[in-house]
Amino acid sequence: MHHLNQNGSTPMLRLRHAPILAVFLGVFVAAPLRSDAQDVVIEPDVVYGHKLGLAMTCDVFTPVEHVNGAAVLFMVSGGWYSHWSPPEQTQHMFKPLTDEGFTVFAVRHGSSPKFSIAEAVADVRRSVRFIRINTEKFQVDPNRIGxxxxxxxxxxxxxxxxxxxxxxxxSKDPVERVSDRVNAVVAYVAPTDLRIMARDAPDRLPAYQRFPALDIDMIAAEPNSPIVHVTPDDAPTLLLAGAKDDLVPISHSRNIEAAFEEANVESKLIEFENAGHGFGGEDAENATKAMVDWFVTHLTK
Known part of the structure; x- marks a missing residue:
């Protein structure tokens, strides 16, 4: 939930986040660039919409060989703050996916505190719609988006x-008339119930005062709490959580996993016994493998 600095660290959890970011997170160019070392074509700053006269953008990482036709979107977000970095500096984050043939979209949204969580949700919804309506351009299958x-x-x-x-x-906007459904989800150390993080929540953790995005009441938090939306038609979901996470307690993942099970949604929770809000070393490697395997299973077979 912390925003990333330009070097990929966070103000409060620099070292703890660095290993996992290194598993996923090069010089700015204005046109697609072929990286021979990585066998990836990078298309930076693709505009998927506009807001208040500004562009909303994503970077596209397309493998050169063994392209499998599936798309995976990465939500560039920490604390509901979306930071820009030159895509050549972040492409190694996505190598485990591009090596498997996935086309990766690094999606940025309007950041807190200027924009609310609800607005960030609306932004990433539009990104899915935009990619789906442009699948011919990106050479991806509209029914295989993770x-x-x-x-x-x-x-x-x-x-x-x-x-x-x-x-x-x-809608008069053709993009808005397209579905924003996805076909597979992987969520690392994810908040699932914003109501218990809201400013008027009885047992709110003091740390949440540091996040402007969470300056909301419980009523406003409910529509953007994933746990309240669980239904049988939800996408297959993998949850990755640290048992020692003191920022987003593992109960968030356990509770939504229970809801998925009750609704008969295909899901899996992997708990990392010694991890907190971010994984390192062997935990990071295992989490990455689980993430890639989940997408391979649900988007390529």
Whole structure:
């Protein structure tokens, strides 16, 4: 839930986040660039929408060989703050996915405190619609779209997995008329119930006062709490959580996993016994393998 600095660290959890970010997270260019070392074509700053006169953008990482036709969106979000970095500096984050043939989209949203969590959710919904309506351009299958993220990014991923729609049929915008549903979700250390994080929550953790995005009441928090949207048609979901997480307690993942089970949604929770809000070493490697395997299983077979 902490925002990333330009070097990929966070203000409060620099070292703890670095190993896991290194598993996932090069020089800015204005056109697609072929990286011979990584066998990836990078298309930076693709505009998927506009808001208040500004562009909303994502970076696209397309493998050169063994392309499998599936798309995976990464939610660039920490504390519901979306930070820009040159894509050449972040492409190694996605190598485990591009090596398997996935086309990866690093999606940025309007950041806190300027924009609310609800607005961030709306932004990433549009990103899915935009990619789906442009699947011919990106050479991906509209029925094989996955999403993943960490912390706030995991929350946004879960919102796409549990609370999406088939399109706004009466919209004048053709993008809005397209579905924002996804076909697989992986959520790392994700908040699943914003009501218990809201400013008027009885047992709110003091740490949440540091996050402007959580300056909401319990009523406003409910529509953007993934746990309240769980239904049998939700996307297959993998949850990755640290048992010692003192920022987003593991109960968030356990509770939504129980809800998924009750609704007969295909899901799995992997708990890392010694991890907190971020994984390192062997935990990071195992989490990455589980994430890639989940997408391979649900998007390529």
């Amino acid at each position: 999403v993943f993220g960490m912390s706030a990014g995991g929350h946004l991923s879960l919102m796409l997995g549990t609370a999406s729609d088939d399109g706004i049929t009466d």
